[in-house]
Amino acid sequence: MVLAEDLAKQQRSISVAEFFEKNKHLLGFDSPTRGIITTVKEAVDNALDACEEAEVLPDIFVAIRKVGTDVYRITVEDNGPGIVGKNVPYVFGKLLYGSRFHQIRQSRGQQGIGISAAVLYAQLTTGVPALVISRTGANAPAHRFELMIKTETNEPDVLVHEEIDWDRTHGTRIEIEFRSTLAAKKRLLEYLRYTAVVNPHARITADIDGELTVFERVSSEVPPCPKAILPHPHGIEFGALKRIAAVSAEPLDEFLVNSFSRVGKKTAEEMIALANLKPRRKVKGLEAEELKRLLAAMQQVKVPAPPAQQCLSPIGEDLIRKGLEKEIPLDFIKSRTRPSTVFSGHSFIIEAAIGYGGKLPAEGSGQILRFANRVPLLYQQGACAITGCVSQVNWKAYGLSQAGLPAGPVLIMVHVASTNVPFTSESKDAIASIPEIEREIVLVLQELGRELKTYLNRRDKKKQQDDRARAICSIIPEIAAKVSDIVELPPLDTSPIEGKIMRKLVAKKRTSDGTVSIDVHNYTAREIAFTLYNLSRDDAADAEPKPDFVDAFDGEYNKVWKCLLAPGTVWQVTYSGSGDGSIDLRGVEENQKVVVDLDV
Numbered sequence: 001m002v003l004a005e006d007l008a009k010q011q012r013s014i015s016v017a018e019f020f021e022k023n024k025h026l027l028g029f030d031s032p033t034r035g036i037i038t039t040v041k042e043a044v045d046n047a048l049d050a051c052e053e054a055e056v057l058p059d060i061f062v063a064i065r066k067v068g069t070d071v072y073r074i075t076v077e078d079n080g081p082g083i084v085g086k087n088v089p090y091v092f093g094k095l096l097y098g099s100r101f102h103q104i105r106q107s108r109g110q111q112g113i114g115i116s117a118a119v120l121y122a123q124l125t126t127g128v129p130a131l132v133i134s135r136t137g138a139n140a141p142a143h144r145f146e147l148m149i150k151t152e153t154n155e156p157d158v159l160v161h162e163e164i165d166w167d168r169t170h171g172t173r174i175e176i177e178f179r180s181t182l183a184a185k186k187r188l189l190e191y192l193r194y195t196a197v198v199n200p201h202a203r204i205t206a207d208i209d210g211e212l213t214v215f216e217r218v219s220s221e222v223p224p225c226p227k228a229i230l231p232h233p234h235g236i237e238f239g240a241l242k243r244i245a246a247v248s249a250e251p252l253d254e255f256l257v258n259s260f261s262r263v264g265k266k267t268a269e270e271m272i273a274l275a276n277l278k279p280r281r282k283v284k285g286l287e288a289e290e291l292k293r294l295l296a297a298m299q300q301v302k303v304p305a306p307p308a309q310q311c312l313s314p315i316g317e318d319l320i321r322k323g324l325e326k327e328i329p330l331d332f333i334k335s336r337t338r339p340s341t342v343f344s345g346h347s348f349i350i351e352a353a354i355g356y357g358g359k360l361p362a363e364g365s366g367q368i369l370r371f372a373n374r375v376p377l378l379y380q381q382g383a384c385a386i387t388g389c390v391s392q393v394n395w396k397a398y399g400l401s402q403a404g405l406p407a408g409p410v411l412i413m414v415h416v417a418s419t420n421v422p423f424t425s426e427s428k429d430a431i432a433s434i435p436e437i438e439r440e441i442v443l444v445l446q447e448l449g450r451e452l453k454t455y456l457n458r459r460d461k462k463k464q465q466d467d468r469a470r471a472i473c474s475i476i477p478e479i480a481a482k483v484s485d486i487v488e489l490p491p492l493d494t495s496p497i498e499g500k501i502m503r504k505l506v507a508k509k510r511t512s513d514g515t516v517s518i519d520v521h522n523y524t525a526r527e528i529a530f531t532l533y534n535l536s537r538d539d540a541a542d543a544e545p546k547p548d549f550v551d552a553f554d555g556e557y558n559k560v561w562k563c564l565l566a567p568g569t570v571w572q573v574t575y576s577g578s579g580d581g582s583i584d585l586r587g588v589e590e591n592q593k594v595v596v597d598l599d600v
């Protein structure tokens, strides 16, 4: 039998760095492929957080370059406020060191582990130190560090520290090298694309192995940085109450008002009376039993919800729509931002969107996009409360087929914004099943489902009308020919009649700048040509003599169409099977030939 003394010889404390070196999967470094995504994610999240705090429009550069067999260098550079020189080694070289852990407000980072875990992973796989450059302003020098983490002590190991010239006045650049593959390139671009969707004010430029992709911003407004708030009396636990009480010099009534959000004098008095304590008792001297009574009273007394406007930063319905439309062509999209709610004293807001049609795949399950505090969640979809809620909704009632998840060309986006997102683990992949959050998600999805149903019904009705119109159009020329036979007159030109019917059939959008766009996927070439003809007549409403429709088709209907706008003005529309289906008719002058590519 092993003696306690023998065991004692082996017993020693474990540093947090040692722990995470062994349990890398807990932080999202389970495989080298995933390691690249997690590193980029941690660095980009930090860059966005820092820009938000400094209230600057983020301009983030991400590069991944192969620098040796299986070795990739990951670079992320931001235009944020920078990090003061003396703190750089701790930010990147010490796990559980950060600025957000103790703050109650929405932020991407929470734990102070993310970027230092990437440094740890890099030194584990290549032994190459991380390179960091940071500058805090035009009057400050740029600091350049090469550093690692002393795993046994979880302390930074600075190999090089120098002041250098850097062309940025403020910002941070990190370069990390580790052994990996670029197998996850598609997923990485997906992460950046969806990050751009939920951060519409950010510009992200990615150079992945020489291939440049720019995710341009759709908004130039910096979202206000969420402000930290005091803890809510309904969200505090015994240990935390004991800790803050132990360092307070205040009497109970003042302590409650000054240490908790939404507690005024009256509410404090009510709590103290309910706990059967004296208002002027110093909280520091309270016994454990008294603190327990106080806690129970704090949770029993009704207190308004925490001030969500201050501490949360929802994206907003308009920007969600714009962000999604920019990245994914859709026929229909609706978004909703729910009012703020609370779980265990933590504020949260659910935002969601539903998209349909466009370029979404018609077969298989719909696409689910999950986000938490403006960060896309890419892994563990099945374990996430968002997915659970999506499956829980009866999508058949809203016109979709369903096998657990809704099926068909549908996209569902859900964003959980909270002062404390309840993740299932430190790798922040999935949201835990919290009934209050799930209830809000289901409600917003049902609301959007109803909108989708209205759209689908309308679409089906229009399709019926369109089919009828098409049937009529197809027999009009025959009827005209028969009639001209009977009355022995030259054949009648039926195109204006057909044109009138098509005009209703083909849905067109015309923006204020004059761009006409027709979703050419839904119509035949003949229908599009007739519509163009009608548009040309609209545009020439004041022209005299009235425009004529000449030589509309080349006989095959899908090669060349010509529309005569006014005498001498020819618009020629050529089908070449490419382009985005937009037809720009601005600035067309007389005698000018316009050639448009239609993606049919």
Ligand SMILES: Nc1ncnc2c1ncn2[C@@H]1O[C@H](COP(=O)(O)OP(=O)(O)OP(=O)(O)O)[C@@H](O)[C@H]1O
Pocket: 042, 045, 046, 047, 050, 078, 080, 081, 082, 083, 091, 097, 098, 099, 100, 101, 108, 109, 110, 111, 112, 113, 114, 115, 116, 172
């Ligand atoms: N690019 C940056 N610009 C300015 N400050 C930064 C930057 N990157 C990191 N920081 C600072 O370093 C701290 C630690 O970052 P780290 O990624 O380790 O943790 P975090 O983002 O706070 O939390 P999490 O572990 O949940 O990601 C941050 O809290 C922030 O104060």
